[in-house]
Amino acid sequence: MIAHPEKNKQEPQSVVCYEHLIAQMQRGELVSGMSVTEQGLADELGISRTPAREALRRLESDGLVVSEPRFGMKVRELGYTETLELYEAREALEMAAVQICATKINDIEISELEILQDKMSDSVDDSNRMASLNYAFHRALLNAGKNRYLATSFEAIHKALVLLGPTTLANVERAEESLIEHRDLIECLKRRDSEGARRVMGEHLSNAKRIRLRQINQRLVDGN
Structure with missing residues (x-):
């Protein structure tokens, strides 16, 4: 998985951002219950909030994160x-x-x-x-x-x-x-x-x- 958008300029930033988050989950760096915000993600990867928002919406569609009012998104817990x-x-x-x-x-x-x-x-x-x-x-x-x-x-x-x-x-x-x-x-x-x-x-x-x-x-x- 790609950890920085500059390494994958041929990919849309939203896709690279999505893959970055998936990789963090797979490595145990982003675990159930942790919050993720558009701004925090944008700052981390040096991108605008739009691709960060698109990546989070895709994760939400996949059932991997849930909306958390006032706090962005939270990684879904699997008991x-x-x-x-x-x-x-x-x-x-x-x-x-x-x-x-x-x-x-x-x-x-x-x-x-x-x-x-x-x-x-x-x-x-x-x-x-x-x-x-x-x-x-x-x-x-x-x-x-x-x-x-x-x-x-x-x-x-x-x-x-x-x-x-x-x-x-x-x-x-x-x-x-x-x-x-x-x-x-x-x-x-x-x-x-x-x-x-x-x-x-x-x-x-x-x-x-x-x-x-x-x-x-x-x-x-x-x-x-």
Whole structure:
């Protein structure tokens, strides 16, 4: 993600501003409950208030921020129950998607997944790069399923995941475990084993959910 508009002059400032805010959420620098104002954002990035306003409105449309009278916008809070619901929806969607993917994927698409997997293996110590590659891996699976409605739902769920902050792959043990699960999934796809792919994806996402809910519980214990 881009952190300063001057690095992306070809992009509209509102888009760069939007991506900057998304990146801050993903890194845990902008967390649930924090306020963001047009003026503060404009000052931070050295832009006018108009693109800052447009970026915040887009985030509001995405459901990532809510209007806070007299204080601008506030990052929406995602509690334990809603996080659980989000992961349940993700499991249902991606398990169904990979089952379809196994019947439609071609050898070139499998090779692309293997390339992404290799890049992830080389990036275990870089959680931001791991998160980006992991998204690309799951996005490639959805694309291989060739179902536009599943793809649209996937995007909505992954936007909401931004509210949870840093990826669970920041935990090196989880990152290495995830790589094994990805390899098992690729093997199922090579065999065109739709039921096996569904099972592996279910285990993969269940493990991610377990880590995420543990993190939330710990924050509740710590009082944050």
